[in-house]
Amino acid sequence: MIAEAAPAKINLALHVTGRRADGYHLLDTLVAFADIGDRLNVEAAPTGAGITLEITGPFAKGLSGAGDNLVLAAAKALRAAAAEHGKLVPPVRLSLEKNLPVASGIGGGSADAAATLRALNRLWGLDFSLEALADLSAPLGADVPMCVVGRPLRATGIGTDLDPLAAFGGCDAVLVNPGVSVSTPAVFKALAKRENAGIGAVPDLSGRDALVAFIATCRNDLEATAATLAPAIADALRTVSGTGPLLTRMSGSGATVFGLYDSADAAARAAAAITSAHPEWWVAPTKLAPAD
């Protein structure tokens, strides 16, 4: 059995810089990964069993282990890529522990698909490089290649041109989801302005103060539109701001927002205060992983 982490993806900055003829938007985004997320187990299955998926965990409800689940789509994409290299792969049983809220801007399904590719690459002995896995994963979703790489990075193009950040020191954070799911296409479609400035030159982000100062000069260009479509996002942003963070912002197309803090203690205190004011919200203190 192979266990693989599927960490939550956080867009520290997300600039929308244009739109392609096919409707996809051009982005300039800085992404980090949390130390919390979903978990995927993969193991060999008996001959004839095919590829199966069971889903457990607090957010398993409403997701199906059949049909269009991104875990199954990723497994099938890797099986097809292996076949193109003349390798037939054996049946496999996949098990997903769903800890992240669904359709929440922190890439849950994308992280799961990426974890599936990494885990099956090992189980099936395929030897695809991380770059090759990222390339073959793009048709599964714009966020999947960045989740395959799983390190702090800048992504451009539609989010699939990846440039790992050499100097990124990490930071304590709290993730807050006010319990509404947001449709990514609906947010992109409702944007009033699509031609915005990019992020510009990224400085050394090794120190926390430099990291926060730079991120503060950036934006999430989806935030205002998402908060109009889902007013609970504005409530979550206000609530996180009220706990004295270094910075508050929305991730992806929402509804999850995050605060950055100057210590793990400060993040834990903020998380406790938010939970006590909104016991129905998903609140997760975490550490954004540094570049290694």
Ligand SMILES: C[C@](O)(CO)[C@H](O)COP(=O)(O)OP(=O)(O)OC[C@H]1O[C@@H](n2ccc(N)nc2=O)[C@H](O)[C@@H]1O
């Ligand atoms: C908002 C982000 O999470 C930022 O990292 C991503 O851009 C979204 O990534 P994702 O959910 O993996 O996106 P996909 O599943 O590829 O696309 C969902 C829908 O979002 C819109 N979409 C997505 C990515 C992009 N660069 N431009 C878009 O306009 C399109 O309407 C697309 O049909």
Ligand SMILES: Nc1ncnc2c1ncn2[C@@H]1O[C@H](COP(=O)(O)OP(=O)(O)OP(=O)(O)O)[C@@H](O)[C@H]1O
């Ligand atoms: N394993 C999975 N986990 C979560 N959602 C999945 C999964 N497989 C398919 N989906 C579908 O994908 C859609 C997007 O869910 P996901 O949690 O990936 O969104 P997200 O966090 O907004 O992602 P992103 O930040 O990449 O836009 C959901 O509507 C869900 O039905």
